[in-house]
Amino acid sequence: MDNKKNLLIIRRLQRETFQGRKDLRIGVWKTRKVISDDWDATYEHYINTTNCEDCDIELVSGNKCNNRKCLDHCHTTGKVRAVICHTCNLRRGREDAIERITGHPYNPLQRF
Numbered sequence: 001m002d003n004k005k006n007l008l009i010i011r012r013l014q015r016e017t018f019q020g021r022k023d024l025r026i027g028v029w030k031t032r033k034v035i036s037d038d039w040d041a042t043y044e045h046y047i048n049t050t051n052c053e054d055c056d057i058e059l060v061s062g063n064k065c066n067n068r069k070c071l072d073h074c075h076t077t078g079k080v081r082a083v084i085c086h087t088c089n090l091r092r093g094r095e096d097a098i099e100r101i102t103g104h105p106y107n108p109l110q111r112f
């Protein structure tokens with residue numbers, strides 16, 4: 001059996017336990033350069049958040065819906081900001097890009 005198949009088996013076994021799912025999730029965040037002072041608290045907050053902290057829509061996990069749960073983080077500092085839905089995460093990403101380009105925080109009332 002090759003290493004790729006072994007890795008898939010290990011990941012499947014990890015997903016069967018709370019600690020395994022937690023380790024996998026935090027591992028994904030770290031590969032995306034998310035920074036947290038307290039991974040346990042970040043994970044607890046992520047797991048216990050039921051509604052988007054921006055638009056209040058009910059969050060779902062593990063699918064491709066627009067209201068799937070996302071851990072929003074600043075792409076400049078890496079710091080965790082909020083648990084939000086996919087739609088709000090995309091909007092925040094666009095606002096961050098505007099801020100990086102213009103040098104000013106995004107203001108929806110400002111004309112370009």
Ligand SMILES: [Zn+2]
Nearest residue numbers: 052055085088
């Ligand atoms: Zn939202």
